[in-house]
Amino acid sequence: GENVEQHPSTLSVQEGDSAVIKCTYSDSASNYFPWYKQELGKRPQLIIDIRSNVGEKKDQRIAVTLNKTAKHFSLHITETQPEDSAVYFCAANRDDKIIFGKGTRLHILP
Amino acid sequence: DGGITQSPKYLFRKEGQNVTLSCEQNLNHDAMYWYRQDPGQGLRLIYYSQIVNDFQKGDIAEGYSVSREKKESFPLTVTSAQKNPTAFYLCASSRNQQPYTQYFGPGTRLTVL
Numbered sequence: 001g002e003n004v005e006q007h008p009s010t011l012s013v014q015e016g017d018s019a020v021i022k023c024t025y026s027d028s029a030s031n032y033f034p035w036y037k038q039e040l041g042k043r044p045q046l047i048i049d050i051r052s053n054v055g056e057k058k059d060q061r062i063a064v065t066l067n068k069t070a071k072h073f074s075l076h077i078t079e080t081q082p083e084d085s086a087v088y089f090c091a092a093n094r095d096d097k098i099i100f101g102k103g104t105r106l107h108i109l110p
Numbered sequence: 111d112g113g114i115t116q117s118p119k120y121l122f123r124k125e126g127q128n129v130t131l132s133c134e135q136n137l138n139h140d141a142m143y144w145y146r147q148d149p150g151q152g153l154r155l156i157y158y159s160q161i162v163n164d165f166q167k168g169d170i171a172e173g174y175s176v177s178r179e180k181k182e183s184f185p186l187t188v189t190s191a192q193k194n195p196t197a198f199y200l201c202a203s204s205r206n207q208q209p210y211t212q213y214f215g216p217g218t219r220l221t222v223l
Binding site for chain 1 (some may be wrong): 153
């Protein structure tokens with residue numbers, strides 16, 4: 001079955017710098033890769049997603065890249081701000097389900 | 111995701127008791143899911159249902175039970191057979207078609223005393 005690995009588990013970046021979170025997946029049939037942001041005590045919220053027919057998608061300060069050959073995808077956050085502090089989950093679809101990575105806790109340092 | 115509600119927000123249970131967590135959605139989604147979240151463990155799938163009166167086990171179904179009598183509702187019962195039930199429980203829903211994008215409820219934090 002699908003397995004999604006996410007790195008790093010914790011990431012600290014200076015405010016204004018960029019943050020990159022990387023994920024790998026195992027099932028070559030996966031074709032949908034969402035990213036969720038979860039603030040402390042809150043629900044995960046979808047922030048961006050990408051399908052396998054494109055290699056990159058951007059929405060303001062966040063972007064996701066996908067390399068289907070290597071089975072990895074990444075989240076890029078530019079010009080980080082304090083409100084970007086949260087746990088981020090990558091995910092990949094498997095049949096009729098979504099498989100989540102274990103999450104990355106992002107700290108934005110003042 | 112504002113169309114998915116969970117209650118209660120906090121729940122305390124004594125050992126040996128069954129408790130039921132509520133999940134309701136008004137998004138007209140066919141599919142609903144229950145996840146358990148522990149620190150550092152990500153989101154683990156307990157049960158999911160693609161259609162009324164049908165549901166399937168996820169990766170950690172032991173000690174849990176569900177029902178799906180209405181499209182809008184997917185309650186989760188944590189039974190006394192669940193050995194370590196203290197966790198944050200999240201309900202989600204999606205359309206029953208690709209890509210199954212999921213939207214989450216606000217969660218219920220269960221604590222066993």
